[in-house]
Amino acid sequence: MNKLPEDEFAQELEELRSKSQHLFKLESRLEELEKRCSEYKDSSDKLREEVGIYQKLLDEWDWFFQHSSEMLCIATKQGYFRRVNPAFVKALGYSEKELLSRPIIDFVHPDDREKTQKEYEKLINGNQDAVDFRNRYRHADGSWHHIAWVCPSLTPGVNNLYAIARDITEQLKHDEQILYKAMHDPLTGLYNRAAFSEMLDRAMARADRHNEGVVALYLVDLNRFKEINDTYGHSVGDEVLTQVAQRFANVNRKSESVFRLGGDEFAFLLEDIAPVEVKPLAQRIVKSIESPIALSDGAFSLTVGCSIGVSFYPNSATEVKKLIDQADAAMYRVKRASKNGFEIFHQP
Incomplete structure (x- = not known):
């Protein structure tokens, strides 16, 4: 067997050492990638789980919004309804499209518009945590209904107003009848x-x-x-x-x-x-x-x-x-x- 010259042997040894180091780096990199891949998979699973929870909450909220007996609505800063639930539609007698297409103030009794506008501005400007007030809304049949509102003001990062309303017209009539009988x-x-x-x-x-x-x-x-x-x-x-x-x-x-x-x-x-x-x-x-x-x-x-x-x-x-x-x-x-x-x- 012929021995390699010392120079060639040293060179091949160096190449082998270099390839060995490169292989080690590749193996380390592979382990790192496999680890990251596993982490990404775990993150993806967690993200998918969180998205599922979030979607479930949205579905539950949507169900509540659609089936609540209370009048619920979402309104924009510009003074339009963005969304109203069926109870809201039923209480005022308009279609959802009619309610969403006109400024909110159009439905308010002329004598209550200034008060309503002031309360709306308080909510938009965040001057108080919430408002609790009453005004009169025109029903689709032309009559005026007394509506009681509860609405939290805008918070940072929130662009819409969320409100709960209740038609208290019959309640007020009943209270008036009781007061009349008492007096x-x-x-x-x-x-x-x-x-x-x-x-x-x-x-x-x-x-x-x-x-x-x-x-x-x-x-x-x-x-x-x-x-x-x-x-x-x-x-x-x-x-x-x-x-x-x-x-x-x-x-x-x-x-x-x-x-x-x-x-x-x-x-x-x-x-x-x-x-x-x-x-x-x-x-x-x-x-x-x-x-x-x-x-x-x-x-x-x-x-x-x-x-x-x-x-x-x-x-x-x-x-x-x-x-x-x-x-x-x-x-x-x-x-x-x-x-x-x-x-x-x-x-x-």
């Missing part, structure tokens, strides 16, 4: 005793704020009413009360209020500036029931009169009970005289 007499429709107490307190407070403010209280008791009730029965008595109440309501003017306190007892409140002219209202009250009351069945007519006592706040009384007691005393003086008319309370 009105069911037989005559006049204000009742509860309303009398509240409105008298308010009238006295207004008089206190005005140097010359006066409240005149007229207590009115019908004459012959017990006789009518005893003779013809309560149904006829109720009809008499109803017609008398209507006549009293017709003589009532802007600064005056009329009440049925119970039975055949009524009251008027007159707010004015001293000196108060008592006689005009008293005469209108007496005159309003001078003519006979024709019953609905047309069988006969009945005549009633009234006795009126008048007292003043703060001239003769400075508290509610005393004011009522004084008017009551004056009224009974008229009643004992067996005549129709009025009398002003005077300190003995």
Whole structure:
């Protein structure tokens, strides 16, 4: 076997060493690539899993948006609806296309537009965390619906407004009916005793704020009413009360209020500036029931009169009970005289 010259041997050894080092680098690089490939695969799996979770959340949100009984909407900074849910469409009677194609302010009642615009600007500018307000929206049938809104303001990176709304029109009607029943007499429709107490307190407070403010209280008791009730029965008595109440309501003017306190007892409140002219209202009250009351069945007519006592706040009384007691005393003086008319309370 021939030996390689020493120079060639050294050269081949160097080449072998170089190839060996290169191979080592390749193997290291291959291991690195395999590791990275495995990491990428893990990352890809995780990413795919996260995308799946995200998509599931989107699907759940979309389902909630579409099926919520609450009115939900997404709006742009420019004042247009970007998306509305079926409950929103149903509540206002428009198609989704109609709602999305017009500025939001077009649907708002003219008297509520300035307020609505201010609330919208607060949300866009992030001046407060959220707004909770009410306004009126025109329904597709032309009627106005009361809408209550809750909407968080814009946060950094968010370009749309998200809001929950509720049509509270029927709720407000129901509340108004309850309030009406609480403050009105069911037989005559006049204000009742509860309303009398509240409105008298308010009238006295207004008089206190005005140097010359006066409240005149007229207590009115019908004459012959017990006789009518005893003779013809309560149904006829109720009809008499109803017609008398209507006549009293017709003589009532802007600064005056009329009440049925119970039975055949009524009251008027007159707010004015001293000196108060008592006689005009008293005469209108007496005159309003001078003519006979024709019953609905047309069988006969009945005549009633009234006795009126008048007292003043703060001239003769400075508290509610005393004011009522004084008017009551004056009224009974008229009643004992067996005549129709009025009398002003005077300190003995």
